[in-house]
Amino acid sequence: MPGLQLSRDFYTEVVRPLVGAVPHSAALIGAGSEVLAFDTERSTDHGWGPRVVLFAAAGDVGRVREAVERGLPTVFGGYPTVFGGGHGVVVADPGAWLGERLGFDPREGAGVLDWLSAPWQRLAEVTSGEVFHDGLGVLEPVRAALRWYPADLWRYVLAAQWRRLAQEESFPGRCGEVGDGLGSAVLTARLAREVMRLALLMRRRYPPYSKWLGSAFARLSGAAELGDALAGAVAAGDWRERERHLGRAYERVAVLHNRLGLTEPLETSTRAFFERPFQVIGAQRFADALGAAVTDPVVAALPPVGSVDQFADSADLLTRPQGCRAAAGAVLGL
Template sequence: MTSTPAFVPGLELARRFYTEAVAPLLEEAASGIPHSAARIGPGSEVLGYDTPRSADHEWGPRLQLFLRPRDVSRHAGRIGHVLTERLPKTFHGYPTHFAPTGEDRDIRVMRPTDGPVHHRVEITDVSSWFTDTLGFDPTSTITPADWLRTPTQRLAEVTAGALFHDGLHTLAPARAALRWYPHDLWRYVLACQWQRIAHEEAFVGRCGEVGDELGSAVVAARLTRHLMRLCLLMDRRYPPYGKWLGSAFARTPAGARLTPVLTAALAATDRHERERRLATAYETVARLHNRLGLTDHIDPTTRPYHSRPFRVLRADRFTQALLAHVPDPTIRQLPLPEPPDTEP
């Protein structure tokens, strides 16, 4: 019976796999052909959140190998074949062969084999890989539309991970170009996030006032998510999708302070406690905004919602202040998010 190897974080495993197994074979089979190697894209290990559980699918000794476009057409097949035939069957105790899990898509899992290795070394070129992943090529001009239509999860996946070798001298610059939004767009993205809060901050109280504690709790949960994403954006970190949002938020400067507050807001059983906890969170995040220096100082205290007795921040004040400091009129005039649940 084969014992389970001690867990190695996936990025470290990929780095060793490239250095100790893949690179020597490339030196023999593709000497003189420049390449870059990295582990980026989808995968919990790319964001640094993998655990032994991750090994149940698409995790293990794997990486991307980038060639020049002309070399992909000429040499990718041969290099892939060399890796299939000559990679070790196991690497530091982990199989290098990936077998189908039986699911509809081509999802694979590490399995021992006595035959050729179906490896997970993806061979491609930089422009094609980014275009397939993001819908645009960051080695060319990146437009505002490119930035804004790309989910933050995707931007996190291509800027995190690890670069092991950049013989092409294009992969590192492409990743650097995507490291964060241009300054005007950052202000706009923050303005949009504040606007999402503004749309619903009064509803926690209003739902509770009419006896709808469940509805109040649902709104509070959505506002909590908006605040977590806002903290990540203010810290210049791309918010990941739901599975890793809390893990990413915990690593922000505000995470330790706000996690118990937001947890208490979600656990509250009446709207007054919910409002009180959220008000604390609003004021904390508002003060963090003021420290960024992106706008003039904005009063960070909560207040009644017009004549109604609901505690809100009036987050739209932050939206308008941010937009007022966007000098580019094409960015400043972009539409803001509509209220949720208003579509036909």
């Protein structure tokens, strides 16, 4: 049984009766493969079972937690209700929980620093899963507000992602030309990752962390040809073949860019990198066009580094939202 269904039944049959008439909201959101529907049979071997995040007003959290802990059965649906060192029911005040997950409380609105310091994985965890009950009227408005970036911030983040391609798109060929096959292969895989993240961002999907990135990309409708091109690039044994497959991938995301209508249409074919024998898409063209289309003066004045996921790659940072906020504030000058 998928974890989402197990947790939905757990709330309906067990948790809700324990809460009684106390106003509350309940959902399966936050950490866990089941929140993003990536759980499989393998997921059940540790830290997996019926789970509910239960929200109550600050003054009610203590008594709700006590009622749940007192009445919670040890097993539900064949799985323990206490696992991973804690209960399958987390009881929390909404503001405290959201602040801990995101680094800010979105009920007070989301500014530029809030958006750009919140890791993609955390944004996905809060906006995915399912709300079982929203008696407090908190979860649905918050999830709707965080579903995707405001238009100018979307352009800004997309521009930063295109810049990541622009910075290295000629390098697999350059490495291959000097006989560095390993370096060429590593750079090709790195560029394939950035194209996957770009495609997800274009389709208004927060790219999850590395374990689930390929799974999330594979779920995009119409991405089969792009996936084939990237797979061909990563599997290729020669830099020219890598370049050919990467070129196919670049041209497909260039076409998708034009379909979004966020800038004037741009030429979608690959071209030579200056006078060198390497074919590139000229990714900086797309970054520049997106940047020029930004009308918000605050966003337009930002350095072109993007969100925290685009300039930081440490799990120890990206799992600490307050640390992300401090880092993003310093890098972005906010």
